[in-house]
Amino acid sequence: MSISIANRILLGFALITAMLIGIGIYALNQVERVSTTAAGLATRDVIVIKKIEAIRESERQMRDTRQALVTEYLLRSLGRPTQQGPDLAAQWRRQAGAADAAIADTIAQVNQYRSQATSPERINAWSQISQRFTALAADMRQLQDQTERQFSATAINDAPGVQAADNGVVQARDAFFANLAVARTEVDRGIDAGRKVAEDIYSESYYSVLISIAVAAIFAGIISMAIRGSITAPLAQFMAFVERVGHGDLTGQTIVTRNDELGRLGETLNAMVVGLRQLAKQSREVTENLNAAAAEIRASTQEQAASVEEQLAAVQETAATVDEITHAGSQIGKRAQEVIATAQATAHTSTAGLRAVEETAKAMDAIREQGEAVAENIVALSEKTIAISEIIATVNDVSERSHLLALNAAIEAAAAGESGRSFAIVAAEMKVLADQAKEATTQVRSILGDIQRGINTSVMLAEEAVKRVVAGKERTDTTQRTIEEITGRVQEGVQTFQQIVASTNQQQLGIEQVMAALQNIRQASQQTAAGTRQLDGAAGNLSSLSQQLVTMTDRYRL
Template sequence: MSISIGNRILLGFTAVILVILALGLYALAQIGEVRRSTDLIVSRDLAVMHQLEGIREGQRRMSDLHDEATTRFFLRALNREVPAKEEPTIGWRRAASATETALAGAITNVNEYRTQSQSAERAAAWQRIGEILTAAGVELRGIRTTTERQFQALDASDLATVQSAETALEQAKESFVRTMASAREALDEAIAAGQRRVGEVYEESRISTMAALATCVVMALAITGLIRRSVSRPLESVMAFVGRIGEGDLTGRIADASRDEFGRLGSVLNQMVEGLRQLASQNRAATANLNAAAAEIRASAQEQAASVEEQFAAVQETAATVDEITHAGAQIGKRAQEVIATAQATAQTSQAGLRAVDETARAMDAIREQSEAVAGNIVALSEKTQAIGEIIATVNDVSERTHLLALNAAIEAAAAGESGRSFAVVASEMKALADQAKESTAQVRALLGDIQRGINSSVMLTEEAVKRVALGKERSDTTHATIEEITARVQESVQTFQQIVASTNQQQLGIEQVMGALQNIRQASQQTAAGTRQVETAAANLSELATALTALAERYRL
């Protein structure tokens, strides 16, 4: 269905409103029908009732005028004075004509009502009223005929005829009154039948209105069910898809080609899943690179630790050698003193001093070679720390990219609303891991800075030691030449050996300085070893972090 959800709800609401409006119009029509029937029945009943009252009133008027006419007759017969006014007979005739006219009109109306009656009961009642009024018309004509005959007898002063007519008129009047009473009773029955018909019409209208209401309710429920079905089914499909995504399944897609909100939501979810799939792939690749970099850092740190251990061992050996040189210098001084004391042993002592100087020169060469080896190791260590710094920069860049990916995932999850809450949790975990990786790289970088500074200091100290060893070598060469000169010039042995003593003292001072430098180198080596262990620990932590990121990335199926 290509109609949007809002339009579906609007159409459903419009349909329900139309159904309610149709129900209201039908109810108004039924109410109008009830009112029309009631008004028609009541108006007819009231019209006939007024006509019957008019006929009865005309009959009483006729009776009054008749009585007045007979009273005038008897007054004249008794020679009594008669009031001067219109003759009652004239008024009686007018009243009789009006009464007959009203009776004829009532009969006409009753017959018309009978043909237009709304029920058989009402038709029967109108027919009975018509029959009664017809009989009353016959009686009224009889009363008029008898009264006219009596008026003629009054004019002829025929008292016997007047009295006989009076008796007949009394009987006729009583019969007419009874007939009109029957007509009124029949009218009451017609009114009761009309009331019953009104009740029937009301009941029919009520039943039909309730049936229409039930039909409208059924239609409204059907419309609501259709709208709910058109909304709930796509919504259940989307919720199932989102549930699979929350479980880590990124392999599916929503196959919804509709152009409504659910179709657009499916497109957005498909785009989001595609972005998450790419993010997971990039995360896996970055995690693999991070794991490899961590392994390289750890291997490099282990190699550096081994190199530092070797450097420390070389420094220990150099210190031992310099200590031996110190003892040798002390022996040379002692021997020089002995040469001064005993000039006779000058040649022998010179030979011993020459051998000692040769040993010193070899020791100096060994010290220089070891110092150069230490300097080379320190330079190699500096290059490895620089390589570690580059690797840490790469790891930091990976963590920043992971942080950016986590931020983008959080934005996408926030845009998805309630459906993207699980992705917000994943993005938060990825962000926390990226922050932890960044903090670890910052710690490793700080440690590498300390190591680099220590290495630079060690390089400077090693270069100073090499220079001092070279100076000691030069002095050893000078001592060697001096001893050879002593050997050639025995006469100057005392003075020469004094110079040897002085040179030996200076050599002792240089060797002590070399010992101090070696102590500094040993301390720097110890610090370098500690820093290397810290780098190795940081590399292990980084490897664990990479393993955790790998496990997190493996949660999603691509």
């Protein structure tokens, strides 16, 4: 299944975006995991520390109540009055029960935390804390037993018993605080173990996120390289193909067959080359025909020029002969027969010149028709170059759209930041390739412009040649009429010379008429010679132009 370039780029961007979103979600989950773990550890440690402080406060209240009761006993034993207050023994027993409950609740809480712990360090820490609180419970019972003994001694006024029990209370209390301090130390060790657990979880999350980013970067690079390869490889083939076309090679076609924009560009380039090939073939055929026609025109004009030169020489000879007749009027009678013979020869020459002029007129008509055909073919070539210019405009429009697409892609890549750097490189490559395609179309357009200017010049020269051929035809018609007139007059001269034999009075008149006719013939011959020389020059220019066109079309290989 073929995917267009725009959809291909959009799909790659969507995949990269999906990977970024996935990495972001994973990173947030890891952050939440670290935060939850740290918060849970801190909450449990703080709860245990608060319970230790509550147990410490309960023991302090028990101590204050016990000391108040002993002080009251000592005052009574000394006979001093005491204030009536609450039952201190009952109050102390309530405080002792609260302390026992706090210790038991702490032990249960610690055992629960130990069962929920996941790391060996925290499990061991909670086990040590549980043992210390169990020891604290034993110390609390010992402290309570000694205090009860002291209370019993005060009830029976046993002063030595009160003193002995007080020593036991102090020892039990010291043992209790020693175990409480050790419990606090164990809690601190548990806090350190929890901190280590949090740091391990943080390190694990940190490196897992880094690995995820690296994997996403690798996949993004693979996707970018795949998109780049799918675009740059066909463009490189197109550039090589356009360079061959620019050097005149019209024999090949692009080999990229796809259903995307590049495939349509290849089809357009193939159609352009087919059109150029047909145009070059037709141009070559037309220029070859034009060259052959120009050669025929030049040969015909050269033959006509030679005929006119011969005619002019004959006229000059006739004029010289008539001049001699004028100066030798005394010998007219004797040489009348020679003059008649000369006049008859002149009539034959005029008849031959008339036939030559008729052939020249026919050749002029053929030259005019061929020139018009050449002009029509050149105009057709000009129309086809215009069609090619439209194709080049289409190719140029494709390159400009590719340039705009590359610019939009570069803007999106810049908006994407660091993650869009590879995509920016692809956009830059697309922009460079679009600029190269535009430069190639400019070169092809320049070549077509040169061909168009050459064709326009050919049209102008062909039209000028046709005009000159028409002018030559008109002059040839004039020459034909003049020669016909000369022929008639020469025949009249023959009759006149025949009459001269009988009548010398009309001799001078006939000679003057012959001289006038010869002057007209000379002028017509000179004009005809000048026209044929101009026609020969035009035919030479047309032949040179046709050679240039052949040279221009030969640079294309069909």
